[in-house]
Amino acid sequence: MSIKTPPEHTDLRVRRTHKLLWEALMAELAERPFAEISVTDICDRAMVHRTTFYKHYDDKYALLEQGMRRMIDALMADEEHLPPSAFSADHPPPYFVRLYEQAAHHRQFYKLMVCGEGNAQFQRLVKEYIARVAADHPRASPTAKPHLAVAAEMHAHYVAGAALSLLAWWLDHDMPFSPLRMAQYLMSPHDTASSSR
Amino acid sequence: MSIKTPPEHTDLRVRRTHKLLWEALMAELAERPFAEISVTDICDRAMVHRTTFYKHYDDKYALLEQGMRRMIDALMADEEHLPPSAFSADHPPPYFVRLYEQAAHHRQFYKLMVCGEGNAQFQRLVKEYIARVAADHPRASPTAKPHLAVAAEMHAHYVAGAALSLLAWWLDHDMPFSPLRMAQYLMSPHDTASSSR
Amino acid sequence: MSIKTPPEHTDLRVRRTHKLLWEALMAELAERPFAEISVTDICDRAMVHRTTFYKHYDDKYALLEQGMRRMIDALMADEEHLPPSAFSADHPPPYFVRLYEQAAHHRQFYKLMVCGEGNAQFQRLVKEYIARVAADHPRASPTAKPHLAVAAEMHAHYVAGAALSLLAWWLDHDMPFSPLRMAQYLMSPHDTASSSR
Amino acid sequence: MSIKTPPEHTDLRVRRTHKLLWEALMAELAERPFAEISVTDICDRAMVHRTTFYKHYDDKYALLEQGMRRMIDALMADEEHLPPSAFSADHPPPYFVRLYEQAAHHRQFYKLMVCGEGNAQFQRLVKEYIARVAADHPRASPTAKPHLAVAAEMHAHYVAGAALSLLAWWLDHDMPFSPLRMAQYLMSPHDTASSSR
DNA sequence: ACGTAAGCGAGACGGTACGTCGCGTCTTACC
């Protein structure tokens, strides 16, 4: 099963219903864009009555969001124990690596969220995560000019957008490089590009 | 006037209807996300009957798409007359500059499409435009390694993602820098950041 | 041509338009019930612009009514010169005969109006005609009881309903008897039935 | 209550909805012809949502038909227990009497269906009923000629048309005679007419 | 283990929006 089950000791039937609905949503998403999927579709596939759906979620959006949140939570799980920030292109920060690793692990979900039309909300969450993390990026630090704060924030968005776009490309092309390599490229795109493996 | 009127000599009433509908859509979009806007809403605001809407467009999507297409077409309009590709950070390619210029000119529309949830389709079109243009980027050219093609394509996505993310940030912050400055940053993010004006 | 053209000296184009529309309506009526025929259908078939239709008729109903009225007028045309009322089963009044004769002549129209769902308005007109005429029927006359007036009117309705129903049956069965024979039957149903040809 | 409720034990809400819709249709029919009544009109009056209407009936036609069918079914309900056919003008078959009795009982409905424009489909059903029943009519039996079958069928239509037309007249004139009297007249129009009470 | 509280299926219902069709009017471009 691809989604971390909540440790809480909920009713077995409830857990089953949640699981069925989530899997049904994923299956539907593999076939058509989220906007075209109806609660009825999900329930039909999950073999769960529509009424039951509404006993657990407000919306199809709520169902999706629960899944996204779990995914993002997993990304941020170990974040607290971060080592002091001094990374190079050869030793990229583990955040970057972990992002590509998790995307590889849950590639079905990530492809749906990040490639094609994708899901703006999820992309936004990921971007925020990257941008926050990228604030520790070494290249942004040495500057000491008046617009430093602005520049740093701008640069964070630059990196976040690039990282996400790269992730989409990487998934679309069946992950031709290792997560580490992608993180290195992200740290130093031009060098890496000109000395590609 | 925000949308280039078609040069064709169509019925006056038709042109009026199109204009009213487009302006109504923009006004609605300023208030709530596209998904929540109904054809009825648009028509009510445009003071155009709903059936008349359907005589011109299949969908609210079709209406939006027409507007997007016009915007992208405008972006690509002068593209043919491209000077030989030899750009530096100080002399960024005019494509980049023009993107930010147009976004500034139509900032209302661009904010709606690029910031917040935005519109995935439009972002995709813009990205494609940037990626195609970025293939001429000087930094990607000197490499002559086996994975050159892959690297170039990957880099194009890197740049496109970064440029778009930057654009969103720029618009969200009320365009604190000039379009030229943004294009320069895009060409050389680290240098520019550390020597910001 | 099945409908008597108005003797008035109207514009040729107008007469042509009326003719085309009427023929188109008849053709449509042969295919589906009146209620399902649209003005657009009629105009398409008549190769007359819809706007033009509305310049001549308010409705499809108006078009049909014009046709019906002409038919009824034709029925009543010679009515004035009626001989004194003294008819027997062998010599039925000419009204009855003429009804079946005209129905035979315009059988297409009459079938549409009288058989199947038919057209209530036309049937009503025909019934009124028969009822009025049947007041002269010999069998109703000898009575001299208090309720005479009521009885006569009731009997007229009796005969009218029977005549119309018989007409429908006759047309539905491809007119197996002569109009005269039908009129005779109408005058004396039981005798005729038991001594059928 | 004018319509025999189905004995089946259906959901209370369903029965309520059916009842409300039927009553609303009857009320509308009293005001304007069926063709001019919209589903929206019916629903508004019944205080039932239009979508709910469509969950029960395909059409306004379907709603009307259900009512008609129930009425006809009621007419034919006791038909099986028919006594041997030997009726005279004084002792008309109970079928005829029952028709007028039921029409009197449901006069509102019958007037709508049979008088004025009326409803062709209902009249057709009633006619079929009468024609079938009229086959037992004594006057048609003694004949033994080659065209007997044709003559019998023709006569059945004769009687059916007359009976229906008479019914319309009777209702239009507020039922001036008893159902029995009407049935007697139907059996022997001339005799009865000349000795009316 | 077993009674009970919950989760669940079933489906009627009001409600919003959809996209389509036909009507009758009114405007406009064109000849």
Place this chain on the structure above:
DNA sequence: GGTAAGACGCGACGTACCGTCTCGCTTACGT
């Protein structure tokens, strides 16, 4: 300058989903 072409407003249609609501059944839980 008159007319056909057709844009338009309008009302109704039939459908799809939505979210809410009862009402019984059955199933897992906790004591």
